Amino acid sequence: MATAVTPMDCIIFGGGVAGLFTLDACVRKGMRVVLLESKALGTGQTIDSQGIIHGGLKYAITGNGSRSASAIKDMPTVWRKCLAGESLPNLQHVVMRSDFCHVWRTDSVRSKLGWIAAKFALRTKPVILDADELPHALQGTKGSVARLGEQVIEPRSLLEILSHNMTENILQTAEGGVEVSRLEDGWLIQLLNPETGEPQDIFTKKVVLTAGSGNAQLRTLFSLEAEKTQARPLHMVMARGDLPVLNGHCIDGAKTRVTITTTKDYADRWVWQIGGQLAEDGIHLVPEKLIQRAVNEIKEVLPNVDLSGAEFTTYTTTRAEQFTRGARPSDISILEENNVYTCWPTKLAFAPRLADEIIRRIGPKNDSEPVRIQEFSSWPTPVVALPPWEHDQPWTPIEVLQSQ
Numbered sequence: 377m378a379t380a381v382t383p384m385d386c387i388i389f390g391g392g393v394a395g396l397f398t399l400d401a402c403v404r405k406g407m408r409v410v411l412l413e414s415k416a417l418g419t420g421q422t423i424d425s426q427g428i429i430h431g432g433l434k435y436a437i438t439g440n441g442s443r444s445a446s447a448i449k450d451m452p453t454v455w456r457k458c459l460a461g462e463s464l465p466n467l468q469h470v471v472m473r474s475d476f477c478h479v480w481r482t483d484s485v486r487s488k489l490g491w492i493a494a495k496f497a498l499r500t501k502p503v504i505l506d507a508d509e510l511p512h513a514l515q516g517t518k519g520s521v522a523r524l525g526e527q528v529i530e531p532r533s534l535l536e537i538l539s540h541n542m543t544e545n546i547l548q549t550a551e552g553g554v555e556v557s558r559l560e561d562g563w564l565i566q567l568l569n570p571e572t573g574e575p576q577d578i579f580t581k582k583v584v585l586t587a588g589s590g591n592a593q594l595r596t597l598f599s600l601e602a603e604k605t606q607a608r609p610l611h612m613v614m615a616r617g618d619l620p621v622l623n624g625h626c627i628d629g630a631k632t633r634v635t636i637t638t639t640k641d642y643a644d645r646w647v648w649q650i651g652g653q654l655a656e657d658g659i660h661l662v663p664e665k666l667i668q669r670a671v672n673e674i675k676e677v678l679p680n681v682d683l684s685g686a687e688f689t690t691y692t693t694t695r696a697e698q699f700t701r702g703a704r705p706s707d708i709s710i711l712e713e714n715n716v717y718t719c720w721p722t723k724l725a726f727a728p729r730l731a732d733e734i735i736r737r738i739g740p741k742n743d744s745e746p747v748r749i750q751e752f753s754s755w756p757t758p759v760v761a762l763p764p765w766e767h768d769q770p771w772t773p774i775e776v777l778q779s780q
């Protein structure tokens with residue numbers, strides 16, 4: 377028996393921050409749209425990220441990305457309004473890690489120059505703190521310390537809040553359960569229900585790929601060149617225990633020496649995610665060596681922090697971007713080919729900008745009421761991915777490291 381074909385305006389592949397923001401924008405425009413997720417929502421970059429709503433500090437201090445500098449400058453304001461519930465999507469129930477970041481620098485001439493550039497170039501300008509305003513963790517640092525209006529969100533909570541009201545538009549797919557054929561005026565997507573094995577055919581005019589590192593394989597499925605993608609690996613460090621709350625960057629010259637963000641795990645322990653240059657250099661190191669280096673870095677850049685009783689581990693992850701011949705993209709990227717839009721937000725902070733740009737290209741001119749998609753009411757919905765510190769893996773106590 378032939379399967380009935382369900383017509384759609386748009387199909388989105390991949391439910392990280394980019395896909396969910398785009399889905400939300402399409403739904404609000406009254407488009408018939410579904411998002412297909414092959415694993416758990418946010419698997420890959422979004423759940424592994426540090427959740428900082430960047431305002432361009434990194435670009436300002438490195439002098440890199442002048443075109444994007446103005447775009448990223450606007451992102452903290454865009455997010456602040458959503459996080460306050462003053463604009464859509466309403467993100468006021470997203471768990472916040474912090475309302476601001478600290479930025480502190482190591483005391484070198486190069487570092488000072490970068491600092492001055494940051495002060496002039498940014499919309500959310502760093503405000504230098506007096507000694508009596510410093511949090512305990514930042515007392516005793518060599519250079520000056522500033523507060524920067526970059527909020528820090530809990531990525532898992534963001535994924536939960538964004539997906540919560542759109543469950544009928546978000547479908548779980550199974551490995552090998554998606555086939556694609558090109559038609560004259562769009563695409564036929566043939567799905568298998570991962571629970572029942574029943575087929576479901578969808579005709580769509582537009583396809584949006586927001587699958588992070590999965591974009592390369594999806595592009596092959598749509599007969600597009602996979603080489604247009606690049607992956608930049610990171611080896612992140614995590615510490616847990618009786619740690620002070622700290623969210624911010626230590627700047628040295630034109631580099632972010634470490635970026636530390638703080639969260640709590642399900643057992644109510646403080647957890648630090650430690651990235652920045654340390655995580656970029658860390659890809660060449662085994663976990664034990666990287667942890668040792670991280671401990672040395674922390675002692676140097678945060679002399680007042682007591683690491684007694686802390687435990688450490690690492691995780692590897694990858695930033696997925698449009699291929700840029702060795703350079704680092706500093707804005708969103710969208711490739712438009714045969715009604716397939718391959719998207720990379722480049723930063724979590726850029727997700728609203730990416731969604732706006734997709735709507736500008738494929739959305740209807742006027743807003744209309746969201747439409748209910750009832751054809752998939754019995755289809756399974758994906759869960760949200762677990763953050764890296766909740767995975768079952770060995771943690772090394774600092775006392776063991778010091779005895780080696």
Ligand SMILES: Cc1cc2nc3c(=O)[nH]c(=O)nc-3n(C[C@H](O)[C@H](O)[C@H](O)COP(=O)(O)OP(=O)(O)OC[C@H]3O[C@@H](n4cnc5c(N)ncnc54)[C@H](O)[C@@H]3O)c2cc1C
Nearest residue numbers: 390392393394418420421422425426428587588590724725
């Ligand atoms: C360690 C780290 C820290 C970061 N920190 C920050 C930060 O503090 N601030 C910031 O602004 N940015 C940060 N970033 C960058 C940011 O995380 C990414 O730019 C952003 O999360 C990318 O989102 P995405 O939705 O495009 O991709 P992803 O989050 O990777 O999501 C892709 C989704 O697609 C799904 N998928 C994959 N293949 C398929 C398929 N075939 N079919 C269907 N679904 C598929 C995946 O399961 C996943 O759910 C960080 C990145 C990393 C790695």
